[in-house]
Amino acid sequence: xxxxGFSGRxxxxxxxxxxxxxxxxxxxxxxxxxxxxxxxxxxxWSFTLKHGPRPIKKWNWxxxxxxxxxxxxxxxxxxxxWTKFDTPWQGVLVDDILGDAGIEPPTAFTLALxxxxxxxxxxxxxxxxxxxMVALFYEGKPITPDHGGPARLLVPHLYFWKSxxxxxxxxxxxxxxxxFWELRGYHIYGDPWREQRYTSDP
Amino acid sequence: MSGEAAAQSPWQAATITGIRKxxxxxxxxxxxxxxxxxxxxxxxxxxxxxxxxxxxxxxxYSIASAPEVGEAIELAIERLDDGEVSPFFHDVAAVGDEIExxxxxxxxxxxxxxxxxxxxxxxxxxxxxxxxAMIRHRFARKSPVPVALMFSARVWDEVIFRDExxxxxxxxxxxxxxxxxxxxxxxxxxxxxxRIDAAMAVQSMARLPExxxxxxVCGSNSFVSAAAQALIDADIPADIIRTERYGV
Numbered sequence: 224x225x226x227x228g229f230s231g232r233x234x235x236x237x238x239x240x241x242x243x244x245x246x247x248x249x250x251x252x253x254x255x256x257x258x259x260x261x262x263x264x265x266x267x268w269s270f271t272l273k274h275g276p277r278p279i280k281k282w283n284w285x286x287x288x289x290x291x292x293x294x295x296x297x298x299x300x301x302x303x304x305w306t307k308f309d310t311p312w313q314g315v316l317v318d319d320i321l322g323d324a325g326i327e328p329p330t331a332f333t334l335a336l337x338x339x340x341x342x343x344x345x346x347x348x349x350x351x352x353x354x355x356m357v358a359l360f361y362e363g364k365p366i367t368p369d370h371g372g373p374a375r376l377l378v379p380h381l382y383f384w385k386s387x388x389x390x391x392x393x394x395x396x397x398x399x400x401x402x403f404w405e406l407r408g409y410h411i412y413g414d415p416w417r418e419q420r421y422t423s424d425p
Numbered sequence: 426m427s428g429e430a431a432a433q434s435p436w437q438a439a440t441i442t443g444i445r446k447x448x449x450x451x452x453x454x455x456x457x458x459x460x461x462x463x464x465x466x467x468x469x470x471x472x473x474x475x476x477x478x479x480x481x482x483x484x485x486y487s488i489a490s491a492p493e494v495g496e497a498i499e500l501a502i503e504r505l506d507d508g509e510v511s512p513f514f515h516d517v518a519a520v521g522d523e524i525e526x527x528x529x530x531x532x533x534x535x536x537x538x539x540x541x542x543x544x545x546x547x548x549x550x551x552x553x554x555x556x557x558a559m560i561r562h563r564f565a566r567k568s569p570v571p572v573a574l575m576f577s578a579r580v581w582d583e584v585i586f587r588d589e590x591x592x593x594x595x596x597x598x599x600x601x602x603x604x605x606x607x608x609x610x611x612x613x614x615x616x617x618x619x620r621i622d623a624a625m626a627v628q629s630m631a632r633l634p635e636x637x638x639x640x641x642v643c644g645s646n647s648f649v650s651a652a653a654q655a656l657i658d659a660d661i662p663a664d665i666i667r668t669e670r671y672g673v
Contacts (some may be wrong), residue, residue: 407532
């Protein structure tokens, strides 16, 4: 349905193909969260890998930072319709976390858990094979608390609510269990290229 | 809360049935969905505009009206000078125009009188919009839930819904309005002229008969960060504070 009098402001043509449908290009870095910004001190921080309720391995800050660091520069897409190009992150690939724990993924589904009680579900195959990391640095600097520091999940190919801030661990689950926003109307998977924003989207 | 998911709806045509200037930068648009929906105070809708060549832009706007008022919803839209959608509303949109919208959306930043209180509401600028929906819902339901609204604006003339909020405050029925102006002197004896801080939060909370059960904070990112911290410094537990942020 054409809107009378609306012409719009298109993204530069050189960006063709990088902006998913319904998104606009953002130069800043907006922040969205459900509650106040948790201040997680690195001395209190830990990361736990769990299979259901059972812990597999737990790292403290120093141990986690001793894992192999990888760089990832990706476009990110927020469900609130902004897209930001070429965001540079550094952190530990989920592959390397699993490697350090000496395991293969035990189930097809994973819940990311956060220090503020937030959770979000991601199929395990979307976290491995170099697709996702637990990020520790943004633009070469430690991630600020507003953006999820000291550590956040980064799953850049899904809408950004899947990239859980203040991440405290990954839990393998038998079923695809909806997390915080998925229980509140957001899509169970969240592919920006298919505009999977809300539960009722295909 | 999971029931919210079922209330989602696809895009639908909606007609602008009224336009009312609220402040120099904020105008309310009353919009009638072709398929009216029920919603909760605090929820938002997505609005979609389509250019003749098919290009689309979409933005989220909080609903300002109470669920009780009728089938047209009120969106109070602030003009952003470098915006793409808000200038369309302010400069082009007219009564009778059709847009597309989708909603209601959002199942977290919501309040119904059955959720109880007391409530601590904190808004910065146009962040007051979803809080206004809660206050209007409370009034429409004749709810006795005690509410304190701390509302920060730059100047007196930018206090969105000012006369209505002061009128509700004057009823002395359990709603306490605390205005704070960051670039002008306070106009009322009970108001402030500075940014929201912990001392202001403590004093505003003291106007409630008991500590809040829920707190809602909405505004720009920097406003929400500072205001949520002020509430925490005023000993409001972090897990009862819900936030909604916009901007960069």
